[in-house]
Amino acid sequence: MAEGLLRRARWDVRAFLMLAGMWTRVSWSYRTSFAVLTFASLVTTFLDFAAILVMFANVPALGGFGLAEIAFLYGTTSVSAGLADLVVGNVERLGQRIRLGSFDAMMVRPVGVLAQVCADQFAMRRLGRVIQGAAVLGWALAVVDVDWSVVRLVVLASMLVCGALIFTAFFVLGASFQFVSIDGSEVANAFTYGGHTLVQYPLTIYPRHLVTVLTFVLPVAFVNWYPALFVLGRPDPFGLPGWLRFASPLVALLLCALAGLAWRTGVRHYRSTGS
Amino acid sequence: MSLYVAVALRSFRRYSTYTAATLAGIFTNSVFAVIISFTYLAVWRQNPHAGGYDARDSLTYCWVAQAMIMTVGILNVPTTDEVATRIRTGDVAVDLYRPTSFLGWWLASDLGRAAYHLLSRGVLSMIVGGLLFDLRYPASWWVWPVVVVSVSLGVVVSFALRMLVASSAFWLLDQTGVQQLSIVLSAFLSGLYVPLVLFPSWGRHVVLALPWASYVQVPVDIWLGHRSGAGIVSGLALQAGWAVALLLVCAAVLRLATRRVVVHGG
Numbered sequence: 001m002a003e004g005l006l007r008r009a010r011w012d013v014r015a016f017l018m019l020a021g022m023w024t025r026v027s028w029s030y031r032t033s034f035a036v037l038t039f040a041s042l043v044t045t046f047l048d049f050a051a052i053l054v055m056f057a058n059v060p061a062l063g064g065f066g067l068a069e070i071a072f073l074y075g076t077t078s079v080s081a082g083l084a085d086l087v088v089g090n091v092e093r094l095g096q097r098i099r100l101g102s103f104d105a106m107m108v109r110p111v112g113v114l115a116q117v118c119a120d121q122f123a124m125r126r127l128g129r130v131i132q133g134a135a136v137l138g139w140a141l142a143v144v145d146v147d148w149s150v151v152r153l154v155v156l157a158s159m160l161v162c163g164a165l166i167f168t169a170f171f172v173l174g175a176s177f178q179f180v181s182i183d184g185s186e187v188a189n190a191f192t193y194g195g196h197t198l199v200q201y202p203l204t205i206y207p208r209h210l211v212t213v214l215t216f217v218l219p220v221a222f223v224n225w226y227p228a229l230f231v232l233g234r235p236d237p238f239g240l241p242g243w244l245r246f247a248s249p250l251v252a253l254l255l256c257a258l259a260g261l262a263w264r265t266g267v268r269h270y271r272s273t274g275s
Numbered sequence: 276m277s278l279y280v281a282v283a284l285r286s287f288r289r290y291s292t293y294t295a296a297t298l299a300g301i302f303t304n305s306v307f308a309v310i311i312s313f314t315y316l317a318v319w320r321q322n323p324h325a326g327g328y329d330a331r332d333s334l335t336y337c338w339v340a341q342a343m344i345m346t347v348g349i350l351n352v353p354t355t356d357e358v359a360t361r362i363r364t365g366d367v368a369v370d371l372y373r374p375t376s377f378l379g380w381w382l383a384s385d386l387g388r389a390a391y392h393l394l395s396r397g398v399l400s401m402i403v404g405g406l407l408f409d410l411r412y413p414a415s416w417w418v419w420p421v422v423v424v425s426v427s428l429g430v431v432v433s434f435a436l437r438m439l440v441a442s443s444a445f446w447l448l449d450q451t452g453v454q455q456l457s458i459v460l461s462a463f464l465s466g467l468y469v470p471l472v473l474f475p476s477w478g479r480h481v482v483l484a485l486p487w488a489s490y491v492q493v494p495v496d497i498w499l500g501h502r503s504g505a506g507i508v509s510g511l512a513l514q515a516g517w518a519v520a521l522l523l524v525c526a527a528v529l530r531l532a533t534r535r536v537v538v539h540g541g
């Protein structure tokens with residue numbers, strides 16, 4: 001049983017890589033567009049961060065955090081969200097696929113449906129976001145005042161991985177919601193991209209009840225906020241328990257399990273539109 | 276003229292059928308507006324007169340900007356996307372056959388769409404914003420029609436820029452690269468995320484003179500009363516100037532493009 005599951009997972013990953021490679025070659029056939037798109041993708045996150053720089057031209061700190069610390073928060077969530085978007089971002093087009101009937105075609109192929117949906121129209125240019133996020137993070141790490149230790153480095157590495165897993169779960173949960181409501185992609189966007197935007201800033205700028213929601217209901221605060229408090233060596237401004245700083249892996253695991261369950265339930269109960 | 280009115284009306288009706296998309300869009304706009312509102316509140320708590328605005332001005336700016344996303348077409352909008360698709364598939368040949376102005380036809384169609392998005396997503400987002408935050412409203416009744424005129428000019432400027440981007444498909448076949456770049460520039464330079472008045476001094480003069488200032492900054496400044504009298508006239512003149520100039524560029528580019536148009540598939 002476990003071995004069969006493992007073999008299937010390995011086959012799905014291989015299929016994903018093959019399909020993704022194919023789509024990368026496809027986009028390469030419109031060369032100018034591909035080059036401009038990759039460049040645009042790089043510029044996107046840069047201008048995104050430039051917006052924060054413009055704010056800092058008017059104030060020395062936001063919510064008690066300086067520019068370097070906000071660049072740290074920004075960089076970590078950008079790398080995580082960028083990785084998740086690169087690999088599973090295409091899942092948000094599920095509603096469109098159901099409507100066009102192309103999802104039905106995927107159901108009869110001998111490859112996991114999730115792997116196919118994610119790999120379909122795979123866009124390598126999205127790597128631009130990850131690179132830009134990493135550049136901001138690199139700058140932040142160079143200027144931020146942190147007393148580095150092994151534990152801090154481990155937490156930093158794990159927050160990038162867990163953040164990516166949390167966003168992956170959000171993407172898949174959002175897509176599963178589209179089994180219920182075909183037009184739900186924009187609502188799902190509000191959670192994935194909205195969540196990403198929320199945690200670019202220190203949570204101290206939000207009201208306390210919103211922070212409670214972001215911790216216990218829509219746990220996007222575990223992407224970077226709690227581990228960042230540990231890495232930056234700051235006390236929790238909201239006075240929440242200290243162990244939350246190390247809870248990100250657990251949260252990521254739970255969310256992924258939930259997303260997997262939601263996706264399976266969606267696929268099991270899926271009925272074609274008949275088109 | 277009545278033809279273009281008819282095109283605009285049908286475009287309005289066409290978009291008004293997508294109710295679910297409209298409601299989902301309002302939800303998403305509102306979520307982002309709430310997030311941005313809190314970042315603005317944090318900025319203005321530190322610096323209560325940043326950019327000559329007060330906190331209430333900044334919140335109003337934030338919600339108007341979100342309400343303008345679809346109306347003005349700050350990011351991408353179905354009408355001009357459709358033009359690009361028609362260029363790629365060759366359907367554009369049908370449009371060019373028509374005994375009407377190509378640019379006029381699509382401008383009418385875009386204005387009809389914008390009118391629907393203003394009355395639905397625009398108005399409803401503002402109502403949500405007004406319920407959640409303490410916003411500022413135009414000081415006297417005559418400001419409202421002036422704001423509508425200013426927004427309409429913003430739509431024309433945005434249409435012309437989006438049309439130029441779509442026309443790139445005549446040469447590149449696939450507009451997505453150029454479009455992505457244009458969306459990024461437009462989001463930043465229209466002040467969708469940060470009001471243009473917050474830009475550092477030298478940069479502010481530049482961005483306030485660019486066509487993207489017509490999208491949000493000029494209408495909001497009229498709305499808030501930061502532009503009054505001569506300020507209103509100069510703001511509208513800036514918008515009208517860009518609208519005319521960019522439409523002329525559009526016409527020139529289209530003339531060039533149609534001379535070399537080759538419809539795929541023979």
